[in-house]
Amino acid sequence: MKDVKCECGHVNPHGTVLCEACGKVLDERENKDQLLDMRYEGSARRSQTYNKTIVDKIWNFFSSVKVGVWLIIITLLASILGTILPQKMYINLPPDVYYEQEYGWFGKLYYQLGLHDLYGSWWYLLLISMIGISLVICSLDRVVPLYKALKAQRVTRNEGFLKRQRLFGTNHVIDDQDFDIVKKHLKEKHYHVREENGDLLAEKGRFSRWGPYVNHVGLIIFLFGGMLRFFPGMYVNENLWVKEGETTAVPETGETFYLQNNQFILQHYDKNKDKAFEKAIEQAGEVVKNYQSNVVLYKRVGESLPGEKPKLEKVTDYKVRVNHPLTFDGYSVFQSSFRSELKAMTFMLTNKNTNQTFGEMKINFEDPKEKYDLGNGYSVKILNYFPDFEFDKNGDPSTKSRVPNNPAFIFQMISPENPDGEKSFVAIKQTIEPFGDNTYKMAFKGIETKNVSGFIVRKDSTLWVIILGGILFMIGVIQGAYWNHRRIWVQNKNGQIWIAAHTNKNWYGLKREIEKVIEDTKLNMPDDQLQSEQADKGGV
Numbered sequence: 001m002k003d004v005k006c007e008c009g010h011v012n013p014h015g016t017v018l019c020e021a022c023g024k025v026l027d028e029r030e031n032k033d034q035l036l037d038m039r040y041e042g043s044a045r046r047s048q049t050y051n052k053t054i055v056d057k058i059w060n061f062f063s064s065v066k067v068g069v070w071l072i073i074i075t076l077l078a079s080i081l082g083t084i085l086p087q088k089m090y091i092n093l094p095p096d097v098y099y100e101q102e103y104g105w106f107g108k109l110y111y112q113l114g115l116h117d118l119y120g121s122w123w124y125l126l127l128i129s130m131i132g133i134s135l136v137i138c139s140l141d142r143v144v145p146l147y148k149a150l151k152a153q154r155v156t157r158n159e160g161f162l163k164r165q166r167l168f169g170t171n172h173v174i175d176d177q178d179f180d181i182v183k184k185h186l187k188e189k190h191y192h193v194r195e196e197n198g199d200l201l202a203e204k205g206r207f208s209r210w211g212p213y214v215n216h217v218g219l220i221i222f223l224f225g226g227m228l229r230f231f232p233g234m235y236v237n238e239n240l241w242v243k244e245g246e247t248t249a250v251p252e253t254g255e256t257f258y259l260q261n262n263q264f265i266l267q268h269y270d271k272n273k274d275k276a277f278e279k280a281i282e283q284a285g286e287v288v289k290n291y292q293s294n295v296v297l298y299k300r301v302g303e304s305l306p307g308e309k310p311k312l313e314k315v316t317d318y319k320v321r322v323n324h325p326l327t328f329d330g331y332s333v334f335q336s337s338f339r340s341e342l343k344a345m346t347f348m349l350t351n352k353n354t355n356q357t358f359g360e361m362k363i364n365f366e367d368p369k370e371k372y373d374l375g376n377g378y379s380v381k382i383l384n385y386f387p388d389f390e391f392d393k394n395g396d397p398s399t400k401s402r403v404p405n406n407p408a409f410i411f412q413m414i415s416p417e418n419p420d421g422e423k424s425f426v427a428i429k430q431t432i433e434p435f436g437d438n439t440y441k442m443a444f445k446g447i448e449t450k451n452v453s454g455f456i457v458r459k460d461s462t463l464w465v466i467i468l469g470g471i472l473f474m475i476g477v478i479q480g481a482y483w484n485h486r487r488i489w490v491q492n493k494n495g496q497i498w499i500a501a502h503t504n505k506n507w508y509g510l511k512r513e514i515e516k517v518i519e520d521t522k523l524n525m526p527d528d529q530l531q532s533e534q535a536d537k538g539g540v
Contacts, residue, residue, distance in 0.1 A: 015049030018042025020152040023161030036164045038502055043145035062137040071134060075127045082118030085110055092401050132223045139216045155196035157489055167501040169526030174497055178521040182490055185517040200490040211480025218476055222469030228462040236459040243452045251457055258298040258312055264338055264451040265292040291335050293320045293453040330459050337454035342404045346445040349374055349413060360445060365404040377416040384410040389427050413440045486510055499526045
């Protein structure tokens with residue numbers, strides 16, 4: 001497609017509506033009686049010029065504002081759907097089991113669509129990428145030709161261009177002194193004044209035209225920062241449970257750092273000492289004063305063979321409290337919660353008829369033994385152990401997890417009179433004897449618990465990118481909202497003085513400014529042709 005040469009000599013890209021230099025209408029289809037559409041200075045936008053190749057069609061698709069809006073709407077709807085059921089980070093079971101088990105066919109569909117891990121699903125990332133592409137193409141499609149058109153504009157403009165501005169007026173009396181007064185007033189109003197062949201072009205606030213594009217750049221950087229979170233090591237937000245006395249590798253550190261939990265402390269307010277909380281304590285019963293874990297941070301030294309206990313070097317002691325995290329190497333460890341977990345249970349082998357006991361056994365849930373010898377020919381074997389007991393769909397015993405929340409056992413009780421043993425299924429508040437009445441039973445005696453501290457391990461290397469994008473976004477909003485691009489043309493045409501003006505918004509402010517500019521001159525205020533047209537239509 002060939003470029004178009006205007007009668008003023010300026011060569012314009014194909015598809016240009018108004019000559020970039022003089023403003024002459026180049027598109028013959030333009031209605032000569034209508035006011036000019038100055039939104040993009042009549043510049044040639046690629047999306048409205050080329051539509052032949054596949055690249056053109058892709059460009060035109062993403063350059064559409066409607067497409068961008070629909071992409072945002074679809075992304076928002078997807079984000080809403082992701083809140084209907086809990087995300088996978090908040091569940092204990094494998095997602096393919098949990099959602100169907102808890103929510104039936106809807107849960108299964110929810111999992112298959114990837115809504116269980118919304119922000120990590122490929123199609124959600126694709127939507128975010130498409131929004132980013134749309135912002136880039138929308139901006140380039142408009143800002144490049146707009147910049148070229150504003151840069152190429154001349155002081156002396158075509159008569160048709162001036163006549164079809166919203167503010168336009170003519171003056172039959174020419175006084176050279178008026179030009180000097182107008183020029184002086186324009187400079188006092190901080191206009192950049194250019195003069196050519198006795199014509200004036202006064203312009204200010206051009207930088208406000210770039211506000212939407214600065215806004216777009218900020219959004220693109222913001223989206224890029226959000227997508228960086230899906231790259232390994234850029235964003236970490238992991239739960240970490242550590243029992244008292246236990247040392248555990250800090251997740252996402254490559255087993256470089258280890259955390260040892262020495263003690264968990266839970267403190268409550270005392271209504272006798274803490275009078276400020278007296279009413280709250282009376283209403284709630286207990287008000288927590290402090291969640292605290294006394295921890296030791298270790299760092300692995302050297303290399304260790306698989307299965308070998310790593311060599312650790314102490315880094316620091318720290319008291320992790322709510323809002324007082326342990327920070328190291330870009331990571332922060334927050335105190336988030338705690339729980340009391342069963343550590344051990346004690347049973348007694350008892351004769352059901354005589355209530356005589358024949359020894360007791362203590363089952364450590366962290367390391368349960370296969371057989372417990374009680375002496376004198378009495379022993380107990382653990383045939384099966386279910387840490388978090390439940391019955392499955394077939395009615396068979398199973399476990400939800402490896403955490404001993406609801407332990408159950410299948411025991412084989414061996415005695416001198418019954419060396420083959422009697423079998424018994426024992427759960428909390430439940431005993432089943434599958435082969436008829438037994439002579440012996442496992443009588444519950446007591447439990448031991450252990451505190452488990454819940455931490456959140458967090459690292460965010462993308463935050464500065466997101467903050468930068470947010471700052472640029474707000475700069476663009478302020479730039480476009482609180483300033484406007486104003487131009488005033490004062491031209492000597494055919495023995496008359498023509499005045500035309502344009503702004504991208506706030507026409508009332510521009511009119512007031514022109515009134516101040518032509519004070520102390522014989523020049524008349526230009527007419528608002530849009531208001532005149534509307535008044536004529538209203539009269540008709």
